[in-house]
Amino acid sequence: MKAEIICVGTELLLGDIINTNATWLANQLKDLGIDLYYISTVGDNRRRMEEVFKTAYQRSDLVIITGGLGPTEDDLTREVVSAVTGRRLRFYQELADQINEKFKKFKRKMTPNNLRQAYLPEGAEVIKNRVGTAPGLYLKVNNTIFVALPGVPREMKINFTEEVLPRLKKELPEKGIILSRLLRICGIGESAMEEKVKDIIQNQSNPTIAPLAGNSEVYLKVTAKAASKKEAEALLKDTVDQLYQRLGMYIYGENDETLELVVGKILKKHGLKLAIAESCTGGLIGHRITNIPGSSDYFERGFVTYSNEAKIEELGVPEDVIVRYGAVSPETAKAMAEGVLENSRADIAVAVTGIAGPGGGTPEKPVGLVYCAIADKSGRVDLYDFHFWGEREWIKYSTSQYTLYHLWKYLINKFSVEPKNTQ
Amino acid sequence: MKAEIICVGTELLLGDIINTNATWLANQLKDLGIDLYYISTVGDNRRRMEEVFKTAYQRSDLVIITGGLGPTEDDLTREVVSAVTGRRLRFYQELADQINEKFKKFKRKMTPNNLRQAYLPEGAEVIKNRVGTAPGLYLKVNNTIFVALPGVPREMKINFTEEVLPRLKKELPEKGIILSRLLRICGIGESAMEEKVKDIIQNQSNPTIAPLAGNSEVYLKVTAKAASKKEAEALLKDTVDQLYQRLGMYIYGENDETLELVVGKILKKHGLKLAIAESCTGGLIGHRITNIPGSSDYFERGFVTYSNEAKIEELGVPEDVIVRYGAVSPETAKAMAEGVLENSRADIAVAVTGIAGPGGGTPEKPVGLVYCAIADKSGRVDLYDFHFWGEREWIKYSTSQYTLYHLWKYLINKFSVEPKNTQ
Numbered sequence: 001m002k003a004e005i006i007c008v009g010t011e012l013l014l015g016d017i018i019n020t021n022a023t024w025l026a027n028q029l030k031d032l033g034i035d036l037y038y039i040s041t042v043g044d045n046r047r048r049m050e051e052v053f054k055t056a057y058q059r060s061d062l063v064i065i066t067g068g069l070g071p072t073e074d075d076l077t078r079e080v081v082s083a084v085t086g087r088r089l090r091f092y093q094e095l096a097d098q099i100n101e102k103f104k105k106f107k108r109k110m111t112p113n114n115l116r117q118a119y120l121p122e123g124a125e126v127i128k129n130r131v132g133t134a135p136g137l138y139l140k141v142n143n144t145i146f147v148a149l150p151g152v153p154r155e156m157k158i159n160f161t162e163e164v165l166p167r168l169k170k171e172l173p174e175k176g177i178i179l180s181r182l183l184r185i186c187g188i189g190e191s192a193m194e195e196k197v198k199d200i201i202q203n204q205s206n207p208t209i210a211p212l213a214g215n216s217e218v219y220l221k222v223t224a225k226a227a228s229k230k231e232a233e234a235l236l237k238d239t240v241d242q243l244y245q246r247l248g249m250y251i252y253g254e255n256d257e258t259l260e261l262v263v264g265k266i267l268k269k270h271g272l273k274l275a276i277a278e279s280c281t282g283g284l285i286g287h288r289i290t291n292i293p294g295s296s297d298y299f300e301r302g303f304v305t306y307s308n309e310a311k312i313e314e315l316g317v318p319e320d321v322i323v324r325y326g327a328v329s330p331e332t333a334k335a336m337a338e339g340v341l342e343n344s345r346a347d348i349a350v351a352v353t354g355i356a357g358p359g360g361g362t363p364e365k366p367v368g369l370v371y372c373a374i375a376d377k378s379g380r381v382d383l384y385d386f387h388f389w390g391e392r393e394w395i396k397y398s399t400s401q402y403t404l405y406h407l408w409k410y411l412i413n414k415f416s417v418e419p420k421n422t423q
Numbered sequence: 424m425k426a427e428i429i430c431v432g433t434e435l436l437l438g439d440i441i442n443t444n445a446t447w448l449a450n451q452l453k454d455l456g457i458d459l460y461y462i463s464t465v466g467d468n469r470r471r472m473e474e475v476f477k478t479a480y481q482r483s484d485l486v487i488i489t490g491g492l493g494p495t496e497d498d499l500t501r502e503v504v505s506a507v508t509g510r511r512l513r514f515y516q517e518l519a520d521q522i523n524e525k526f527k528k529f530k531r532k533m534t535p536n537n538l539r540q541a542y543l544p545e546g547a548e549v550i551k552n553r554v555g556t557a558p559g560l561y562l563k564v565n566n567t568i569f570v571a572l573p574g575v576p577r578e579m580k581i582n583f584t585e586e587v588l589p590r591l592k593k594e595l596p597e598k599g600i601i602l603s604r605l606l607r608i609c610g611i612g613e614s615a616m617e618e619k620v621k622d623i624i625q626n627q628s629n630p631t632i633a634p635l636a637g638n639s640e641v642y643l644k645v646t647a648k649a650a651s652k653k654e655a656e657a658l659l660k661d662t663v664d665q666l667y668q669r670l671g672m673y674i675y676g677e678n679d680e681t682l683e684l685v686v687g688k689i690l691k692k693h694g695l696k697l698a699i700a701e702s703c704t705g706g707l708i709g710h711r712i713t714n715i716p717g718s719s720d721y722f723e724r725g726f727v728t729y730s731n732e733a734k735i736e737e738l739g740v741p742e743d744v745i746v747r748y749g750a751v752s753p754e755t756a757k758a759m760a761e762g763v764l765e766n767s768r769a770d771i772a773v774a775v776t777g778i779a780g781p782g783g784g785t786p787e788k789p790v791g792l793v794y795c796a797i798a799d800k801s802g803r804v805d806l807y808d809f810h811f812w813g814e815r816e817w818i819k820y821s822t823s824q825y826t827l828y829h830l831w832k833y834l835i836n837k838f839s840v841e842p843k844n845t846q
């Protein structure tokens with residue numbers, strides 16, 4: 001199956017947006033074993049869209065379009081697919097009902113242009129959009145499949161995964177199976193990590209092992225091809241086992257398991273409550289922890305003690321400690337974590353204090369210096385210092401990442417859990 | 424001048440690399456006033472490259488190609504430009520000498536395939552590459568200009584800026600100027616917003632007005648073309664003034680001015696301290712506020728009162744209020760905001776409580792229902808209710824967005840500031 005991606009949107013031609021949709025879709029097609037031959041970007045212009053869609057119709061078996069599905073006059077994807085395939089636009093009552101309902105439910109007034117979204121080319125299946133308003137379409141015509149998805153990356157990804165992927169899998173002949181496992185690695189840099197597993201990577205062709213860079217973490221993507229799922233899984237297991245032996249506690253999770261997820265799982269399992277005190281991260285750690293559904297089971301409260309007064313008043317950090325050692329010091333981090341335990345109902349407390357920049361650094365305490373403390377009811381307090389480099393948001397994110405990583409390690413050690421997660 | 428970008432490289436079709444070259448070049452062309460109509464990506468495949476290059480030759484005045492200029496058999500850009508334009512490849516002695524010299528300088532052995540880089544289509548000017556090995560080409564043939572640049576982003580950018588930009592400027596008839604202003608709009612949906620300004624958008628060709636969707640906000644991008652900067656600015660001002668008249672307080676900022684930034688600016692200017700209490704957002708609002716450098720001047724502290732106990736103990740929310748009205752209720756939001764004022768040193772307090780889902784919803788209080796309170800020392804408390812739909816992270820983000828928007832409106836009204844920000 002020869003595939004082609006068309007991204008519609010003048011904003012892409014003006015350089016306002018980096019086209020991450022195409023990259024994401026390219027990866028999806030690769031995982032399906034579908035060959036992608038072209039990616040095209042075209043503006044919201046009827047004539048030029050027709051030209052590009054027509055070419056795609058002639059040369060490709062699968063045409064995935066993103067963008068141009070909104071309610072405005074500029075949104076022409078429905079019309080152009082219709083014109084190019086000769087399938088007239090038809091009014092879908094179910095779509096009109098859904099659109100009406102969404103507006104009613106949220107008590108907003110529906111403007112008439114929204115009903116443009118209720119028209120699709122004759123014969124098209126509706127791609128439901130449970131996370132937005134613009135429905136997509138799936139149309140098979142003369143052995144070419146047209147798929148149109150919203151341009152908003154989040155909606156596009158969810159709709160593709162839930163609605164398009166199952167349909168495409170049915171179209172593919174039964175052949176080889178490609179399986180991947182993504183190992184998520186923190187606490188070590190990309191080149192140091194690669195050095196540890198270089199020989200395994202080099203002596204390996206199936207599975208392949210690809211190192212990938214993340215945000216304050218790195219990944220190893222292990223991909224196996226085989227005739228059956230069982231065989232592919234066995235191939236993966238052998239290689240992944242070797243990588244776990246080399247990298248041990250640097251691997252904190254696999255696939256979609258973020259740090260906030262793996263931390264939350266252990267807390268939940270052991271019925272523990274967590275509370276946190278954040279200074280330089282300003283709430284980011286709490287935000288990440290509460291991104292996990294059900295986190296209210298273990299996340300008890302957070303203190304964003306940005307000012308010194310807040311550290312003293314909320315957490316009982318002795319003023320003397322701040323004066324003598326500074327707000328950014330191991331002593332203050334320790335007092336913050338202990339203060340969290342005293343001023344909450346949590347079993348485990350985490351505290352961070354650091355200099356996110358760009359101002360506030362000194363030669364002794366530069367921008368990017370962060371202290372982290374993890375304390376529990378036994379009186380144990382673990383202290384860490386981080387030294388990041390970069391911009392404010394990067395330092396904040398890296399702090400959240402390393403803090404969660406050390407919290408995960410603390411929990412793993414506390415419960416003597418085997419970190420190895422062989423599926 | 425109609426331009427087109429072609430990115431060559433199978434790695435782009437495999438999704439291994441995000442195509443930042445195209446975005447960067449798109450911005451360069453915009454600044455030059457050159458209209459970019461298409462971006463195409465194609466793999467290192469001779470037949471498909473020929474097809475894409477040929478189409479571009481037929482429809483565009485300027486074709487900028489990145490990638491495919493290296494020394495390997497896979498690097499086909501030179502050959503394909505030659506085939507499509509009918510200009511035979513010619514040996515450039517100067518290029519061969521340069522390549523030889525570079526290898527000598529770095530004491531590496533030159534393999535014969537490197538000499539492939541010494542061939543260019545007849546009539547092509549050499550694009551020097553002072554930061555890498557692969558030279559590019561600049562070829563004018565039948566009123567179409569072909570530019571080929573290396574795919575490595577750093578080399579591509581330096582070569583474009585130093586070698587291509589001066590040549591293109593000479594080709595342009597008059598130095599037209601393009602200027603844009605991005606209006607940032609919150610508190611209204613995309614279609615309702617467009618309805619309000621539809622006639623202005625439709626009756627307008629210079630400046631153009633493009634509606635763009637953001638995350639829980641929308642944009643209007645106003646772009647003017649003129650002979651001089653002054654003239655472009657005047658054109659922009661006229662149109663932008665009209666849009667402000669229609670949209671008023673929905674426009675909270677322009678260009679890079681985020682909500683956290685405009686809120687912070689007013690707080691700082693008036694020497695006010697802000698403290699917040701977050702329930703469903705888990706720290707996200709504090710995180711966003713502290714993304715702004717210098718936010719410690721006005722952000723005093725935050726309470727992430729995730730559990731009911733935290734709401735009662737940290738903020739003094741009466742247990743009775745939670746029991747009678749629920750943790751997600753206007754009454755609780757109000758008590759939280761008042762509690763923030765009493766338990767901090769802030770002048771203004773913001774509190775949110777809601778149901779981020781996926782669990783925890785009821786028919787009366789569905790997932791996505793959020794209450795927000797803004798309180799100040801005068802005893803005034805403003806209450807808002809939001810009704811979002813979507814996933815957990817989306818509801819959290821939308822809550823942070825609408826909370827910051829209402830805080831901005833509160834501050835604008837408090838200080839009778841004119842929101843209109845005409846540059």
